[in-house]
Structures are given as structure tokens and as C-alpha cells.
Amino acid sequence: MKQLFWLTVGVIAGFFVAHKVNQTEQGQAFFAAVDAKTRDFTEALVEGYKEREAELRAARKN
Numbered sequence: 337m338k339q340l341f342w343l344t345v346g347v348i349a350g351f352f353v354a355h356k357v358n359q360t361e362q363g364q365a366f367f368a369a370v371d372a373k374t375r376d377f378t379e380a381l382v383e384g385y386k387e388r389e390a391e392l393r394a395a396r397k398n
Contacts, residue, residue, distance in 0.1 A: 357363035 354367075358367055
């Protein structure tokens with residue numbers, strides 16, 4: 337129960353700090369860069385998944 341408490345406190349503190357950082361121009365630029373990198377990674381992951389799925393479907397038909 338104590339661990340859950342500290343986890344909750346940490347999550348709340350993280351959101352508070354992120355909110356304060358996001359109010360600055362540098363913070364907004366930082367979060368925009370993180371968002372762009374996350375989107376690029378996600379797109380690459382989805383593309384790779386779809387390619388592999390197509391390969392497996394093609395192999396299954398043979």
C-alpha cells in the first residue's frame with residue numbers, strides 16, 4: 337500500500353512539473369521535439385508491422 341502511495345505521489349508530481357515546464361517557450365519546444373520523435377518512432381513501428389504482416393500473409397498463400 338505504501339508503494340502505491342509513493343507511485344501516486346510521483347505521478348502527480350510529474351504531471352505538475354511537466355505542466356510548469358510546458359508554460360515556458362523552451363519547455364514547449366522540448367515537448368514538441370519529444371512529440372515529433374515519438375510520432376516518427378510510432379510511424380516506423382506501424383510500417384514495419386504492416387510490412388511483416390504482408391510478408392507472412394504472402395508466405396501463407398504459397
